[in-house]
Amino acid sequence: MPPSSLRVVYAFAREMYPKTTDVFIQYGTAGFRTKANLLEHVVYRMGLLAVIRSRVKNGRTIGIMITASHNLEPDNGVKLVDPDGEMLDGSWEEIATRMANVSDTELEATTADVIRQVGADMALKASVYVGMDTRYTSPRLASAAVHGAMALKGTPKEFGIVTTPMLHFFVKCRNDETYGTPSEEGYYQKIVGAFKRLRARMPVAGEYNNTLYVDGANGVGGKKLNIIKKTLDGELDLHMFNTGGNGGKLNLNCGADHVKSTQTAPVGVEHVPWQRVASLDGDGDRIVYYYIDDKNKLNLLDGDRIATLLASYVNQLLKEIGASDLSVALVQTAYANGASTKYITEQLKMPVTCVSTGVKHLHHEALKYDVGVYFEANGHGTVVYSGKTKEAVRKIFEEGDQEQRKAASILLDIIDMTNETVGDALSDLFLVETALCARGINTKQWMQLYDDLPCQLMKLSVKDRNVVTTADADQQSTSPEGLQSRIDELVANIPSGRSFVRASGTEDVVRVYAEADTQENVQKLAAQVAQAVYDLAGGVGTRPTLPE
Ligand code: G16
Numbered sequence: 001m002p003p004s005s006l007r008v009v010y011a012f013a014r015e016m017y018p019k020t021t022d023v024f025i026q027y028g029t030a031g032f033r034t035k036a037n038l039l040e041h042v043v044y045r046m047g048l049l050a051v052i053r054s055r056v057k058n059g060r061t062i063g064i065m066i067t068a069s070h071n072l073e074p075d076n077g078v079k080l081v082d083p084d085g086e087m088l089d090g091s092w093e094e095i096a097t098r099m100a101n102v103s104d105t106e107l108e109a110t111t112a113d114v115i116r117q118v119g120a121d122m123a124l125k126a127s128v129y130v131g132m133d134t135r136y137t138s139p140r141l142a143s144a145a146v147h148g149a150m151a152l153k154g155t156p157k158e159f160g161i162v163t164t165p166m167l168h169f170f171v172k173c174r175n176d177e178t179y180g181t182p183s184e185e186g187y188y189q190k191i192v193g194a195f196k197r198l199r200a201r202m203p204v205a206g207e208y209n210n211t212l213y214v215d216g217a218n219g220v221g222g223k224k225l226n227i228i229k230k231t232l233d234g235e236l237d238l239h240m241f242n243t244g245g246n247g248g249k250l251n252l253n254c255g256a257d258h259v260k261s262t263q264t265a266p267v268g269v270e271h272v273p274w275q276r277v278a279s280l281d282g283d284g285d286r287i288v289y290y291y292i293d294d295k296n297k298l299n300l301l302d303g304d305r306i307a308t309l310l311a312s313y314v315n316q317l318l319k320e321i322g323a324s325d326l327s328v329a330l331v332q333t334a335y336a337n338g339a340s341t342k343y344i345t346e347q348l349k350m351p352v353t354c355v356s357t358g359v360k361h362l363h364h365e366a367l368k369y370d371v372g373v374y375f376e377a378n379g380h381g382t383v384v385y386s387g388k389t390k391e392a393v394r395k396i397f398e399e400g401d402q403e404q405r406k407a408a409s410i411l412l413d414i415i416d417m418t419n420e421t422v423g424d425a426l427s428d429l430f431l432v433e434t435a436l437c438a439r440g441i442n443t444k445q446w447m448q449l450y451d452d453l454p455c456q457l458m459k460l461s462v463k464d465r466n467v468v469t470t471a472d473a474d475q476q477s478t479s480p481e482g483l484q485s486r487i488d489e490l491v492a493n494i495p496s497g498r499s500f501v502r503a504s505g506t507e508d509v510v511r512v513y514a515e516a517d518t519q520e521n522v523q524k525l526a527a528q529v530a531q532a533v534y535d536l537a538g539g540v541g542t543r544p545t546l547p548e
Helices: 003-015 040-058 090-101 102-120 138-151 164-175 184-200 219-233 255-262 303-320 338-349 358-366 386-401 402-417 425-439 443-447 483-492 517-537
Strands: 032-034 062-066 075-081 127-132 154-163 212-213 239-241 279-280 287-292 300-301 329-334 351-354 373-375 381-385 455-460 469-471 478-480 498-503 510-515
Touching: 003 075, 003 102, 003 127, 003 138, 032 040, 040 062, 040 075, 040 090, 040 102, 040 127, 040 358, 062 138, 062 483, 075 138, 075 164, 090 102, 090 255, 102 358, 127 138, 127 164, 138 154, 138 469, 154 164, 164 184, 164 381, 164 425, 184 219, 184 425, 212 219, 212 425, 219 279, 219 425, 255 279, 255 287, 255 300, 255 402, 255 455, 279 351, 279 425, 287 303, 287 381, 287 425, 287 443, 287 517, 303 329, 303 373, 303 381, 303 425, 329 338, 329 358, 358 373, 358 381, 358 455, 386 402, 402 425, 455 517, 469 498, 478 483, 483 498, 498 517, 510 517
Parallel strands: 062 127, 127 154, 212 239, 212 279, 329 351, 329 373
Antiparallel strands: 032 075, 062 075, 279 287, 287 300, 373 381, 455 510, 469 478, 498 510
């Protein structure tokens, strides 16, 4: 494409998507995320970038998802999806940030510069898939992405309202037809189809029952599960809540992030003691489970619990097929409860690594293993299986003895049921239900596998959250000066104490995490660390107070 053709890049920007703010925006934990009215020019420019990326990848499809996931309705965001369905390569985040922040008059030259820098052959075809969540600001932003793709003569394809993991799946399928069909129908056929096949030959047994309540966070995940529900022939008895009707607001006092962060039940769910409930987030990429016991206490089964359940079940199946050379490893972040890490190493005897927050980091680490199970405590995660593993399971399915073939066929369905591209609440829900059913256990028994250390998450507003920086997979503060030594002093005074702080990459806050031996101690530690952040990092509003 000759440089003169880039004029249209500026024309679209000036006429339709002018940059109306000087506020600097950065590609964060999962793309750009801020108030929706500050995003149109950013999303338009990501349309441009997606085309450049597609050409660098020889015309393979790139995805653009319009969503702010767990954030409240006024926010929105954009996530870019790479050809294998994973998050945008980290080395391109800086380029994305640069393109998002230049002025309209610099955009044409910057685009030309980026094309040169990455060596994109602009004569190649380019394909961009666009999806969006249910926010009322999403359609306009999706149009901006489409116009961005068109401005550089790429071919956009819109999927309308889909979950984020569905879009990741479509992108992967488009680039690798052996993975599945790039459509919503193709997604249901592969993932839900595998669940149904498996359920048909796995009788409900023991303490497991097939009734599941679901909190849909008033987002797209609940809507899609309602579609799936109609196709389930009693395999799972889904009771849906917070599916967007009755004036329920997206993620407001409901959904996976609310349940995990506040450890309180979502509004809008009619609770029955001991009933198993799954809580999804706004774009359907996270899931946590919980139940309310007979003392009205919420018992949370978060991403750590899901990871350990799935890892031990897959490991059991690998043993049953006699694939002793294949191993399962887990990947967590610093938010993982210390008790879960201890359980993995001491009871499950599996390798576990800790990486920085963000599924993009977990995903790449998990790919190093035969079977990598990665989950953030917030319920964002999945399982990935190496080519060697898939090959071995298929071979045993064909050549093993009767028992081995039976276990291998279960494993093949488990693999099909998994959305390996990214954390997926719907796929994870079917995996969890399969593992619980196979084990014949209820949520109380699942909960009894280990005891969590009391933990607390807090959010704190500061003048500029970027003053808080970390190293060692978020576990050490490198600035502001003096913060880490203060945290060390505070932690040393609390039995089983652990705490760290980091700037959120999706909200304008600093997150504080603490865990300790007792509820009282964890509340004290979290409040003390929050005070230290407030004092050293320029807290805004009221200084956090210590518990009475
Ligand atoms: C995104 C990321 C997750 C991350 C979460 C919170 O989730 O994909 O990996 O854990 O943000 O990140 P932070 O603590 O930086 O705000 P989602 O579901 O919001 O897209």
